[in-house]
Amino acid sequence: MTLSLDWMIPLIPEEIVIIFALAALAVDFAIVRRMNPAVRWRVIGATACAGCVGAMIWIGRATNYGTSEMLALSPLTQFIKLALLGLALVVVVLSLDARFTRHTGEYYALLLLATAGLMLLISSENLLMIFIALEILSVPLYVLTAFDKTREASAEAALKYFLFGSVAAAFTLFGISLLYGMTGELGLGAIAAKLRTQPVEPVCYAALVMTLIGFAFKVAAAPFHFWAPDVYEGAPAPIACFVASASKVASFFVLAKIVIDGFGPIRGGAAWNDFRAGWMPVLAVLAVLSMAGGNIAALAQTSVKRLLAYSAIAHGGYALLAFFGNARQMLPALLFYVITYALTVLGALAVAGAVENSANGDRMAAWAGLGRRAPLLAVCMFIFMLSLAGIPPLAGFFGKFYLFTAAAAGQPHLGMLWLVIVAVGASAISLYYYLQVLKQIYAVPPPAGAMPLRASRAALFPIALLAALVIVFGCAPGWLLGRLSAVLNSSAF
């Protein structure tokens, strides 16, 4: 028997990322450890950048698609990996000015490992693989959340995140084992085939719920959201950005994959006149709880990061609406929404990070007069906030519009209209708290003697770029949507 390395070929992008993760560690250890922090962060950051860019280039050029029992490589998965690498790249750049830790090499290595987990998650076709990828992603994130040793909040958030993550993972694993017990399969396609032919028992629904829990936790859907505000507030700013954007995009994609590919036959119904057991009512309940809970809780926040966390919960609720669209619309609607949302929230959290650095905290008062202290940051925040509130012509508006129309027309006789009305109403309320932030920025005078806020170029450039993207994707959504439809059509999802 000869040792074949063929199995490694489809995973080359992931391998590139992992190799550069190790390289970051090696460079730190061997070369730059004793240099001054600015140089050290730049060199290791550049290594991490190279890893992301290298993987992106490889994905851009590779065309060997195919599906095995474990993994699927399709234009769609590759496109999403590109998007994730792009988001990770922004986080890498945003971290360049971080000074909260002396363990630079470890920091970037863990960040890249988490990215590799994300990429593996996208490709997985098998529940066990999905679970493993999820853990590869989660464990580095727990560590990274605790990375800021100077702040107690960071450790506390990490502990909560970890504990919840473990509980959620336990439930998911339990669900998977139940499914395996019933069907004898772990591949998504095989499970669907079994569910189609054999009678569905009640325990099957229990398995379904348990399996979905892990993802409800990852996308921070209420009532599995308790970790989110703490993590957004406590984790180092770039890590909060990563959790809020890249991790969320991947989780939503995998959730879609599981419910459509794996649980397709036990769809159920959540229309107002047709409530049947299946994943639809589960997601409908999660969506309503998230939209209502997230928005109401956000009204009372005084920390902008916590506010963004609760708004993220609400946005998770909106995104769940996509699952009620018809087969052709649901994925483009979902992916367009979560990708543009990721760009927006990444920018908003990055601004929050910059403000926090200068003012020791992100309480509302720290934002007072930002319009005069840092005009460019303030304008970008203005754009992010309005996009989150769904004001045209920004990306957040078109995403919502497409999502809501997909859900409204997706079921016969406008069955899901009730959920759409809840969503439109919830997003109308949400404007209120976004405007509170803007009021602080523009209307409230800065505290006496406040200095102009000087953000570094490493922070300003990505933020401005993200703001520009939010405008471009809002004014011309055709490009991204067209790409998404094209890769979907050629991927036989």
Add this chain to the structure above:
Amino acid sequence: MNDPLPWLILFLPLLAAVLIALFLQGKPRLSALVSVGAVVVSFILSLDLLAQFLGGAMLSAKFNWLRVGHLTIDFALRFDALSLLMVLIVTGVGAVIHIYSVGYMKGDPGYPRFFGCMSLFTFSMLGVVLSGNFFQMFIFWELVGVCSYLLIGFWHRRPAAADAAKKAFLTNRLGDFGFFTGIILVWSMAGTMDFIRVREEMMRNPELFDAAATGVGLLIFCGAVGKSAQFPLHVWLPDAMEGPTPVSALIHAATMVAAGVYMICRVFFIFNVPALQIIAWIGGLTALMAGLIAVQQDDIKRILAYSTLSQLGYMVMAVGLGEPPAAMFHLGTHAFFKALLFLAAGSVIHGMSHEQDIWKMGRLKERMPLTFWTFLAGALALCGLWPFSGFFSKDAILALACEKSPTLFAVGIFVAFLTTFYMFRLILVVFFNRSKSDAAGHAHESPLIMVVPLFVLAAASIFGGFFGIEQFLAPQFAPAPEAASFFIKAAGFGFAAFAAGAVTAFALYFKAQSDPLPAQMQWTCGLLRHKFYFDEIYAELIDLTQESLAKAANALDFVLKLVIRALHGTAELTGRALRLAQTGNLQTYTLLFAAGIAVVLYFMLLH
């Protein structure tokens, strides 16, 4: 047709806004020049388009903005009688107000920002007017809202201005909640958002919206209720007067608030009979309520703001009674004379060093004669005196009401009486009478760049009724039966109302030093002064909801705590070894997590 002309009209103001935002921040003169230039050129180009249109050319311009699956959205500019009229109003009145602002805003530190926002607003408003489908209209609709937010809050260091801006944005958003839902419904049921195609679908299949027809109509109308400040969402407009006066004139009198009326004229085909009836009554109610409130206001701009509300009520009523041309006619003349009134009021405020209380003015006729005469022209047009433009348009609406609904006719006549009454009250107190403060004694006429626009608008207000706007629009809608008898009857009643209003105002205010009414009718006046307590009621309602939400959350907390304690007790009994973390908080969270799973499982298995 790929004529660049229509695109230029729309995008010139945007170009100006971008130029100002990027390059002209420190150059006030140049920014004003660019902004004024853009809107003036737009106006001239739209005159050219009008000439082409009258020559029989069919004008339109579009490109495909988005095509994904079966969702196709065009970016289309639609030119017909309706939109051309609005384009002319927006650019024409807009140009005059831009020029006036050059003088009015002089010396303000945010001068370039002001003109940038004005240009952006002009662009958005033109976008609303020229939109060929619901989606595009909604985008520009919201952009108009954002511009209004920026401009009301222009003096953002004044807390009142910042609050007013927020209130306007949020209230509008409530209306848009309905509008957006309506658009989603239309798209889901008709499969298209293009105005023309939706109309065709409805012709082909009258049962298209089925039982939801009234609902769809009213949801779409919600948008107009917000933007045109109809009851019960009218509360934001008077507060919006915190913005600079040219903004009040352009946005909160002549154009933006008219967008709601324009929109329901544009999609008139979507309303069925019950929906139209509700629309007519909401319009009538708004006209009446705002007219009453205006009688007891003391701030010169607020009086005009309530009068705007009242006139918008007339227009909405006309649409509800099935006659969009009458509504648009009044919209056109109203744009002239209300812009004039606001600019003249701005001139007064400018001359009085930013005093707005009418009881501190007086005898300004001698100090500001040009302002006085133009203001008078606007006021008489507003009161609907022949041969001023307001007479023709108001008479058309009153005749319509007379024909269709006696009750609304009575409301209309009473509102006409109120209008005359509060306008003469304002004129008598501000321009005649004795001067009641030092500022009034030292008031001065405004500079030429502010006075000339007044004269232009005054001319339009006087002669605007003769242009035949209604006939211009009529072919687009079903032709109205000519009923001369109603016009004469309405004109008769209208004049009687005018005379009665004027006489009452003279009797009460010709020599008054303070308002004599509150002493005589304490209770009623209190009600009117407090604007029927709408703000208070809404604040109370919001407080109440917040409180009950908080209480509900507390109750939930309490129950959860009980459950947790019970479980905690059992845990203690079963052995301390099982206790994982001692933080308490974490245990609570995990427990909630498990409870969440239980809830979801319950829904799954028992439903």
